[in-house]
Amino acid sequence: MDRAPNDIEALIAQMARLPGLGPRSARRLVLHLIQRRDQSMRPLLAALDRVSQSAQTCSQCGNISTAPVCAICTDTRRATGEICVVEDVADLWAMERGGVFKGQYHVLGGTLSALDAIGPEDLRIPQLVDRVGNGGVREVILALAATVDGQTTAHYIADALGHTGVKITALAQGVPMGGELDYLDDGTIGAALRARKDF
Amino acid sequence: MDRAPNDIEALIAQMARLPGLGPRSARRLVLHLIQRRDQSMRPLLAALDRVSQSAQTCSQCGNISTAPVCAICTDTRRATGEICVVEDVADLWAMERGGVFKGQYHVLGGTLSALDAIGPEDLRIPQLVDRVGNGGVREVILALAATVDGQTTAHYIADALGHTGVKITALAQGVPMGGELDYLDDGTIGAALRARKDF
Structure with a gap:
C-alpha cells in the first residue's frame, strides 16, 4: 500500500480493523467501493450515516434500536x-x-x-x-x-x-439439528442423554 | 433480521452485498459499528466520506488517486x-x-x-x-x-x-516463492522448466 493516496490508505486501515476483515479484504472492499461510487459507495455512506445518527440502546431491554424503546418492546x-x-x-x-x-x-x-x-x-x-x-x-x-x-x-x-x-x-441442551453424533462433543451427548424424552 | 429496526436492516443489506461479506458477517460488522460508535463508526464514516469525495482516476495511468494525476505519475x-x-x-x-x-x-x-x-x-x-x-x-x-x-x-x-x-x-513464469512442486499445476512446472536458467 506504499503508493495508495493517503485518504484511501486511511480508509483501508479503518476497514482492516473491523471484525472479520483484514488488510487484503479491506483493500478489495475499498477498491470495490471506489469503482462503484454511485451504486455502492454513496448508498453505503447514506445508510451508515442514518444508523450512526439514529442507533441507540432500548431503555427497556437493551436491544439496538432507532427509537428510545425498541420495536419489540413497543409491540403489544x-x-x-x-x-x-x-x-x-x-x-x-x-x-x-x-x-x-x-x-x-x-x-x-x-x-x-x-x-x-x-x-x-x-x-x-x-x-x-x-x-x-x-x-x-x-x-x-x-x-x-x-x-x-x-x-x-x-x-x-x-x-x-x-x-x-x-x-x-x-434453553434445552441436546443434539443440534443436523448434528451427527460422531462429531458431537461428549458433554453434549451426555446432556442429550440425560434429557432424553419419550418418542 | 425480522425485528432489527429498518435503518439498521438497510445498512446490513448494503453491507451484505459487498465483496467478501455475506449476511452473517454484515450483521457482525454493523453490530460492531453501532456498539463502538465513537471509536469505529464515526472515523469510518469520515474516512469513507473523504474518499467518496476525493477518489478519482489518474488521467495518465488509470490508477485510483485523490488528485487528477496520481502520486506515482507525478513522482519524477x-x-x-x-x-x-x-x-x-x-x-x-x-x-x-x-x-x-x-x-x-x-x-x-x-x-x-x-x-x-x-x-x-x-x-x-x-x-x-x-x-x-x-x-x-x-x-x-x-x-x-x-x-x-x-x-x-x-x-x-x-x-x-x-x-x-x-x-x-x-513477467517471468515459474515456481512461486515457497511453492512446492507437488502442489503446482503441470503448466507452471512446464513453463518453469522451459525457462530454466544456470544455477
Missing part, C-alpha cells in the same frame, strides 16, 4: 409476560431469526466473568430484577451460552430472581 | 521510461507491495474477452499506444495474468505497440 402482541434473557444483541437477532419466541427480551450486554472482572452491576442484571419486580412477567427464559461463564450468569440470575417467585426456565 | 523519480501494464488497480497495488518496480504504470481496466465482448476500446489500450507514441518510454512490461484472456491481451498490446519499436517484456 409481544407483551406475553415472557422475557428471554440473552447475552448480547447478536443473540437476540439469532433468536428472532429462529422465529419461535414471541415474547420480549432482556439483553445483558455480556456474561459474568471473574477473569475479566465483569460483575452483575456491569451487566443489565439489576434492570432485569427491577423489570421482573414491576410485575407482568410470567416467565424468564435464560438463553445463555452453554459455557462456564454463561451458566454462572444463568445461576446468578436465577438466584437474584428467586424472591420474585417468577418461573425461570433455560 | 519514477519517470524511468518503464511502464508496467496491469489489468486493474488491485494488481498495481500488488506490484507496489512487491516494492521492486520503480517505474510507472498503465492500468487497463480489464482484459480483452470475447466471451464478455470486451474489446480494445473498452480498455485503456488506445491511451497506452498514445502514451508510448509520445516518447520517453524505453520499456513496456506486461504484468498480466497467466490466463487465456490475460495472454490474449498481452499479445494484442505487443502487436499494437509493434510500430513504436519500444522494448516489450513480460
Whole structure:
C-alpha cells in the first residue's frame, strides 16, 4: 500500500480493523467501493450515516434500536409476560431469526466473568430484577451460552430472581439439528442423554 | 433480521452485498459499528466520506488517486521510461507491495474477452499506444495474468505497440516463492522448466 493516496490508505486501515476483515479484504472492499461510487459507495455512506445518527440502546431491554424503546418492546402482541434473557444483541437477532419466541427480551450486554472482572452491576442484571419486580412477567427464559461463564450468569440470575417467585426456565441442551453424533462433543451427548424424552 | 429496526436492516443489506461479506458477517460488522460508535463508526464514516469525495482516476495511468494525476505519475523519480501494464488497480497495488518496480504504470481496466465482448476500446489500450507514441518510454512490461484472456491481451498490446519499436517484456513464469512442486499445476512446472536458467 506504499503508493495508495493517503485518504484511501486511511480508509483501508479503518476497514482492516473491523471484525472479520483484514488488510487484503479491506483493500478489495475499498477498491470495490471506489469503482462503484454511485451504486455502492454513496448508498453505503447514506445508510451508515442514518444508523450512526439514529442507533441507540432500548431503555427497556437493551436491544439496538432507532427509537428510545425498541420495536419489540413497543409491540403489544409481544407483551406475553415472557422475557428471554440473552447475552448480547447478536443473540437476540439469532433468536428472532429462529422465529419461535414471541415474547420480549432482556439483553445483558455480556456474561459474568471473574477473569475479566465483569460483575452483575456491569451487566443489565439489576434492570432485569427491577423489570421482573414491576410485575407482568410470567416467565424468564435464560438463553445463555452453554459455557462456564454463561451458566454462572444463568445461576446468578436465577438466584437474584428467586424472591420474585417468577418461573425461570433455560434453553434445552441436546443434539443440534443436523448434528451427527460422531462429531458431537461428549458433554453434549451426555446432556442429550440425560434429557432424553419419550418418542 | 425480522425485528432489527429498518435503518439498521438497510445498512446490513448494503453491507451484505459487498465483496467478501455475506449476511452473517454484515450483521457482525454493523453490530460492531453501532456498539463502538465513537471509536469505529464515526472515523469510518469520515474516512469513507473523504474518499467518496476525493477518489478519482489518474488521467495518465488509470490508477485510483485523490488528485487528477496520481502520486506515482507525478513522482519524477519514477519517470524511468518503464511502464508496467496491469489489468486493474488491485494488481498495481500488488506490484507496489512487491516494492521492486520503480517505474510507472498503465492500468487497463480489464482484459480483452470475447466471451464478455470486451474489446480494445473498452480498455485503456488506445491511451497506452498514445502514451508510448509520445516518447520517453524505453520499456513496456506486461504484468498480466497467466490466463487465456490475460495472454490474449498481452499479445494484442505487443502487436499494437509493434510500430513504436519500444522494448516489450513480460513477467517471468515459474515456481512461486515457497511453492512446492507437488502442489503446482503441470503448466507452471512446464513453463518453469522451459525457462530454466544456470544455477
